[in-house]
Amino acid sequence: MRLDFNLTSNIENNVLVIKTEGYINNDGGEKISKEFEEHFTKGINKVLIDIKSSKVINSIGISYLIEIIEKLNEKNGSLYFCNMDSTIEKTFNIMGLFQFAKKVDSVNEIE
Amino acid sequence: MDKRIKLEIKLPLVKDIELVAIEGLELMGRHLQIAEEKIGEARILITEGIINAIEHSENTTPFIDVHFIMNIDALVIIITDYGKGFDPSSVENPEIDKKLSSNYKRGWGLKLMREMSDEFKIDSSEKGTKITITKNLR
Ligand SMILES: Nc1ncnc2c1ncn2[C@@H]1O[C@H](COP(=O)(O)OP(=O)(O)OP(=O)(O)O)[C@@H](O)[C@H]1O
Numbered sequence: 365m366r367l368d369f370n371l372t373s374n375i376e377n378n379v380l381v382i383k384t385e386g387y388i389n390n391d392g393g394e395k396i397s398k399e400f401e402e403h404f405t406k407g408i409n410k411v412l413i414d415i416k417s418s419k420v421i422n423s424i425g426i427s428y429l430i431e432i433i434e435k436l437n438e439k440n441g442s443l444y445f446c447n448m449d450s451t452i453e454k455t456f457n458i459m460g461l462f463q464f465a466k467k468v469d470s471v472n473e474i475e
Numbered sequence: 476m477d478k479r480i481k482l483e484i485k486l487p488l489v490k491d492i493e494l495v496a497i498e499g500l501e502l503m504g505r506h507l508q509i510a511e512e513k514i515g516e517a518r519i520l521i522t523e524g525i526i527n528a529i530e531h532s533e534n535t536t537p538f539i540d541v542h543f544i545m546n547i548d549a550l551v552i553i554i555t556d557y558g559k560g561f562d563p564s565s566v567e568n569p570e571i572d573k574k575l576s577s578n579y580k581r582g583w584g585l586k587l588m589r590e591m592s593d594e595f596k597i598d599s600s601e602k603g604t605k606i607t608i609t610k611n612l613r
């Protein structure tokens with residue numbers, strides 16, 4: 365059921381790819397942040413969030429993503445999103461998130 | 476025949492309870508064959524409105540009231556809490572570049588509701604807050 369948040373991650377071409385599933389609320393955001401930190405401290409500075417299986421997100425969850433962007437910026441890194449549902453894309457657009465994060469079709473697009 | 480359908484629920488102040496309202500929204504939308512995109516946007520409106528009512532209002536009742544009135548043209552969402560109220564004009568408009576260097580990364584809910592909706596009204600007093608959101612569905 366959509367209540368449960370889950371993620372899986374792997375590294376492809378030096379990019380941390382995080383696939384999310386379920387509601388990105390406070391807990392979801394925290395889990396993404398934790399996964400990010402674990403790799404960020406080891407030098408990863410490119411992160412792709414595959415958000416396909418998350419249909420619901422809230423502003424608290426998003427605040428964790430903004431924190432990730434801030435940390436990546438400091439290390440000349442970037443946050444990328446793929447498989448975004450149109451509502452989430454519109455939400456990020458309203459917030460101006462794409463000034464600091466990028467949309468891609470897949471990990472292969474990331475240099 | 477009036478094709479309006481309504482949902483009136485009292486939601487307890489429980490984590491993630493907004494998902495119950497969203498479930499109702501989705502079933503109503505399916506019944507009236509509303510476009511998925513519009514329902515998706517309404518989802519954000521409802522989520523942010525309910526979370527604010529639960530998180531910020533210091534509600535004096537053990538519930539908040541959520542009403543949906545939907546027809547094929549529009550959805551009206553009314554979220555009422557019985558808390559302390561607030562002055563919306565004193566809330567700063569968030570900007571992403573400022574948020575990036577600020578400790579408080581939040582403060583987006585009202586902006587999202589305002590921009591994702593077609594009409595957005597806040598009535599707030601020390602007895603509580605009622606937000607009325609209209610979302611066109613065509
Ligand atoms: N129902 C409410 N009762 C009392 N105060 C409210 C209510 N809704 C909003 N506020 C006040 O308005 C502020 C801004 O709300 P807004 O939803 O924009 O941001 P936020 O809830 O602080 O963060 P975010 O929505 O990004 O998680 C809140 O911090 C709170 O002080």
Ligand SMILES: [Mg+2]
Nearest residue numbers: 423527584585
């Ligand atoms: Mg809010």
